[in-house]
Amino acid sequence: KQEVTQIPAALSVPEGENLVLNCSFTDSAIYNLQWFRQDPGKGLTSLLLIQSSQREQTSGRLNASLDKSSGRSTLYIAASQPGDSATYLCAVIRSGGSNYKLTFGKGTLLTVNP
Amino acid sequence: DARVTQTPRHKVTEMGQEVTMRCQPILGHNTVFWYRQTMMQGLELLAYFRNRAPLDDSGMPKDRFSAEMPDATLATLKIQPSEPRDSAVYFCASGLVMWTVFNQPQHFGDGTRLSIL
Numbered sequence: 001k002q003e004v005t006q007i008p009a010a011l012s013v014p015e016g017e018n019l020v021l022n023c024s025f026t027d028s029a030i031y032n033l034q035w036f037r038q039d040p041g042k043g044l045t046s047l048l049l050i051q052s053s054q055r056e057q058t059s060g061r062l063n064a065s066l067d068k069s070s071g072r073s074t075l076y077i078a079a080s081q082p083g084d085s086a087t088y089l090c091a092v093i094r095s096g097g098s099n100y101k102l103t104f105g106k107g108t109l110l111t112v113n114p
Numbered sequence: 115d116a117r118v119t120q121t122p123r124h125k126v127t128e129m130g131q132e133v134t135m136r137c138q139p140i141l142g143h144n145t146v147f148w149y150r151q152t153m154m155q156g157l158e159l160l161a162y163f164r165n166r167a168p169l170d171d172s173g174m175p176k177d178r179f180s181a182e183m184p185d186a187t188l189a190t191l192k193i194q195p196s197e198p199r200d201s202a203v204y205f206c207a208s209g210l211v212m213w214t215v216f217n218q219p220q221h222f223g224d225g226t227r228l229s230i231l
């Protein structure tokens with residue numbers, strides 16, 4: 001059974017700091033890995049999707065990396081802003097023929113202080 | 115800006131009652147997902163549909179839950195009878211899937227917060 005762990009559970013940083021969020025998974029036979037953000041009382045917003053054959057993906061100030069062999073992904077946020085405050089979740093997708101198994105981490109609650 | 119719309123936003127009802135949650139996917143999207151989020155279990159995938167046909171509902175308790183897409187603009191998730199352990203936030207998401215599911219971004223609604231007393 002795939003287990004997905006996100007460390008730290010919560011993180012508080014001053015505005016402008018570069019930061020790294022971590023996601024680890026136990027089964028390296030993944031199809032892809034996705035990062036989302038969730039604002040309080042809202043649904044998830046898709047941030048980045050990394051295919052199993054890729055090493056990283058970038059979107060603006062966000063960069064996600066994937067190391068399947070070690071079962072790790074990181075989300076790097078450059079020059080953090082108060083608007084980045086949210087819960088960040090990673091999701092690991094495993095393919096089994098025509099079926100997919102999606103496993104989420106519990107998330108990292110990020111607070112960026114002005 | 116196109117959005118996934120979920121109704122109701124909040125629902126409080128007593129154990130044993132039927133609960134129906136509705137989702138209007140983004141126009142043109144062909145795939146709909148249902149998720150459940152609790153503090154204890156986190157986010158779980160319940161079921162997903164493509165072109166209105168169920169592809170996988172293995173994450174859903176079969177005895178009391180049912181999911182349908184009566185038409186392309188409406189997806190429903192029903193619980194009958196409801197139990198206190200069903201209390202959670204239920205999210206619907208939609209996406210435009212060209213080839214394989216989970217290979218494109220999903221667009222989430224803001225959820226239905228369900229409390230079963």
